[in-house]
Amino acid sequence: MNLPAIYEASGTVPQVLEEPGSSYRYSEDRITIRYLFAMLRRRREAFFLTLAICVLVAFLWTTALPRTYLSAADVVMITTPTQVVPPEGQGGVAVPVRSEDVETQLQLIASREMAGQVLDATRLVRDPEFIADVIAPRSAIDNLLTSMGLGKNTDDAPINISPETLRQRAITYLLKHLNVARMGDSFTLRISVTDSNAGRSALVANTFARLYTTDDARELARTNATAAQVLKERVDELRKSANTAFAAVQGYRIRNGLLSSAATSLSEQEISTYNQQIAEARAEAARDAAALSSANRQLHSGGANSVGQGVNSSVVTALRGERAQLVIKERDLAQRYFDNHPDLATVRQQIGDLDRQIAGEVSRSIKALETTADASAQRLSSLLASRNGTRSQLSMDNTALVSLADLERRAEATQTLYQSYLQRYNAIIAGTGSEQPTARLLSSANVPVLPISPNLPVNLALGLVVGILLGALLAVLAELSYRGFTTLDDIENRLGYRALGFIPSHRSVEPHVGTPLDTVLAHSNGAFSEALRNVIVSVRQSAPRSCKVIAITSALPGEGKSTVAACLSRSLAMANERVIVVDCDVIRGQLSKQFDLAEGGLGLYEALHSESTDIIHYPDPQSPLRILPITRPFPKGERLTEQRRLHRVVARLREQFDVIVLDCPPILPIAESREIVARTDSVVFVVQWRKTMDRVAKAAIRQLPVRAIKGLGIVLNKVDMKKQARFGGNDISSFYKQYRGYYS
Structure with missing residues (x-):
């Protein structure tokens, strides 16, 4: 049979191939954007499923979260309060408000005392829903369980805490959901309240604003009433003391013959008059002598034109004015003409005539000064002689005047203190009922329609971002592990x-x-x-x-x-x-x-x-x-x-x-x-x-x-x-x- 070479026996040992994989080694490619995008395309079902799940979870979680509503009321601090009866000494001038004062007002609004007043004014401690929120606030898990029929109904649950503890926890709840902030650098304060109940948030915000704007006036009225009561008692006591002191002064005057209103005897008045006249005569004599001496020195040193006393004469003043005009004219002519010019010579002659007239007037003024100085010296001598005659009577009255002065000082001090308290008492009585608040309501809080939390668009966007990232991560991991x-x-x-x-x-x-x-x-x-x-x-x-x-x-x-x-x-x-x-x-x-x-x-x-x-x-x-x-x-x-x-x-x-x-x-x-x-x-x-x-x-x-x-x-x-x-x-x-x- 004609078998191919592969089926024929070989005389040599078959050669083993190189290690499998020697021709094609795995090489890690660079991770590029295209490579990652290809991974996402391969696993797009998993990516979009993860994205949909994340968005759905974000939606369900958002719907399960408790709703939070925000209401805000604006109040403005009155830096120049209108006073029906302005305080004495201020004259209606406004006292500037410092930043420290604004911070103090912020702390006042956010105080537990103010929160307690709001709690009493709104009667929230009688609201079962509010009490439930104070004792056990609902969470997103509770809402989810309730929607599935697995949640517990806490509305009818008994309250096992004392009223005082409940009140303190309610105050803490209000302060936790209260935010008071200053609007920029102005004196406007924004009172914001967040709550799960829209109507309740507006009610609490408006109550805080109302109590703050009227609290100052109420507190001032209470203070004025207390001060008026205390001052009235003190004014009555001081009136009696002032009357007693005045009676003592008048009795001493009568007994010692000191009938003048200045608490002096007739001799004291006379010597006092002499003393005053002598002082005036001495001053007048010294002044006249000094004027005469000064005029003589000026006359000998600089001539008539340098005597200052002559200026007091209207004639000398007029002559000097004419001379000044002629000097100006003489300077102008000297610049235009020679010295022998007739106009220039005439002007200079006129200046010489005026100088002689001025010298004559000055001489007459100095003689008048000499006459005045002599008269002043004679008057001083006469007054000194008259005073010596009354000195004996004055020494007799000195002992009585010492005691009288002491009595008068006491009476004056008592009268001054009485007047001070009386003025303050009258000011408080006049201002009672006219107290003005130091803040007023700028805008009241409205019942919000939409909650501020949870924010559905933001949560969905967050879920979308998380879904994209998580989906991409899962897609990449799935592809890398595939x-x-x-x-x-x-x-x-x-x-x-x-x-x-x-x-x-x-x-x-x-x-x-x-x-x-x-x-x-x-x-x-x-x-x-x-x-x-x-x-x-x-x-x-x-x-x-x-x-x-x-x-x-x-x-x-x-x-x-x-x-x-x-x-x-x-x-x-x-x-x-x-x-x-x-x-x-x-x-x-x-x-x-x-x-x-x-x-x-x-x-x-x-x-x-x-x-x-x-x-x-x-x-x-x-x-x-x-x-x-x-x-x-x-x-x-x-x-x-x-x-x-x-x-x-x-x-x-x-x-x-x-x-x-x-x-x-x-x-x-x-x-x-x-x-x-x-x-x-x-x-x-x-x-x-x-x-x-x-x-x-x-x-x-x-x-x-x-x-x-x-x-x-x-x-x-x-x-x-x-x-x-x-x-x-x-x-x-x-x-x-x-x-x-x-x-x-």
């Missing part, structure tokens, strides 16, 4: 063997018909048929020897190896090659079933047991393809390779056909597959797109003999061409959208 085959690069990188090509799912390409076999026949120039021819070309180019016997197998059943064998065979046959496909899967015989040859007639079993060189095979009704089917079950335990029967059948078929395609059983469940593929020229290992795991394929390839590995090539089957483009590979299947129109 060990199936998506592209031909995955096959070569993970398995280390040549990828022959891909075979698309016939429904994912256009044109196509009902089955893959029919698509090959009806559209021989379509994308599906072209993918089959691409695999055939790759098989022949990668085979180390003549590629006549091609074994087609897979790791596990259900990966489409029988369909691949049938389609490849029909495609070769339609290319006018002599092709026969042999069904070697004795367990299932899927190839025979596809050609409706599984029952009746002669088949592979008869060919294996026949010694004839003629092997019975059947034609494909729709193409030149020949089929050697399994038409009957094999006896239990019998295998194809027993006694080298299959090898002899293949050898005989080599003589009749150009290509022999063996549809082998899966490698992992059937051990005989390794013997079959060991005697072929090429082995086409079929893996299913995004289903076959790399560890399964590695386990199957590890079972193959060395001879089979030499011609091993891997085909990616059932590729969904509509989805493949979004996986971002670098093989031709990833660019199907760009060239699919070529086949139409």
Whole structure:
């Protein structure tokens, strides 16, 4: 029998191939934006599912969160209060408000005392809903449980705390939900209250504002009333003391003959008058003497024009004014004319006449000063003589004046204190009932319509962002941990063997018909048929020897190896090659079933047991393809390779056909597959797109003999061409959208 060289014994030990995977080492590519985007496209279902879940959770959580409403009232501090009766001494001038005063007002509003007044004014301690919020505020979990019918009704639960403790906790609750802030640098204060009840938040905010704006006036009225009562008692006491002191002074005057209103006797008044007149006379004499002396010195040192006393004379003043005008005129003429000019000489003569007149007037003034000085000295001498006569009477009154002065000081002090208290008392009485507040309401709080929390748009946006991030993370992790085959690069990188090509799912390409076999026949120039021819070309180019016997197998059943064998065979046959496909899967015989040859007639079993060189095979009704089917079950335990029967059948078929395609059983469940593929020229290992795991394929390839590995090539089957483009590979299947129109 003419056996091919592969079936002949070799005189040398077969050479083992290099370590599997030596030609195609896995290399980690750089993670780029395109690479990550491709991952997201592959796992877009998981990505969008995660995104939808996160948005839904955000929506449910937002609807379950307790609603919080915000109400705000604005009050303005009155820096210049209007006083019906302005305080004495201020004259209506406003006292400036400092920043420290504003902070003090903020603390006043947020005090526990103010909160207690608000609690009493609003009567919230009688509101069961408010009490429930104070004792046990509802949370989002409580709302969720209530919506599912699992929550507990706390409205009718008994209150086991004392009224005082409840009041203190209610005050703490109000202060916790109160916020008082200054609006910029102005004197406007905003009182904001948050609450789960919209109406209650507005009520509390308005009560805080109302009590604050009226509290000052009320407190001032109470203070004024108290002060008026205290001052009235003190004023009565001081009035009695002042009257007693005044009576004592008047009685002492009468007893000692001191009848003047100044508490002095007639002698004291007289000596006092003399003293005053002497002082005035001395001052007048000294002044007149000084004026005379000064005028004489000025006259001797600088002439009449330098005497200042002369200025007091209206005549001298007028003469000096005329002289000044003539001097100006003389200067002007001197600049224009010579010294002998008549006009200039006339002016100078007039100036000389005026100087003589001024000197005469000054001389008369000095004589008048001398007369005045003499008269002043004589008057002083007369007054001194008169005073000496009254000194004896003055010494007698000195003792009485000392006691009187003491009594007057006491009376004056008492009267001054009485007047001070009386004025203050009158001011308070006048201001009672006219107290004005130091703040007024600028705008009251309205009942809010929408809550400020939870914020549905913000929470949904947050859920969207979290969903995007989490979905992207899960998609990337799922893709990185996914060990199936998506592209031909995955096959070569993970398995280390040549990828022959891909075979698309016939429904994912256009044109196509009902089955893959029919698509090959009806559209021989379509994308599906072209993918089959691409695999055939790759098989022949990668085979180390003549590629006549091609074994087609897979790791596990259900990966489409029988369909691949049938389609490849029909495609070769339609290319006018002599092709026969042999069904070697004795367990299932899927190839025979596809050609409706599984029952009746002669088949592979008869060919294996026949010694004839003629092997019975059947034609494909729709193409030149020949089929050697399994038409009957094999006896239990019998295998194809027993006694080298299959090898002899293949050898005989080599003589009749150009290509022999063996549809082998899966490698992992059937051990005989390794013997079959060991005697072929090429082995086409079929893996299913995004289903076959790399560890399964590695386990199957590890079972193959060395001879089979030499011609091993891997085909990616059932590729969904509509989805493949979004996986971002670098093989031709990833660019199907760009060239699919070529086949139409």
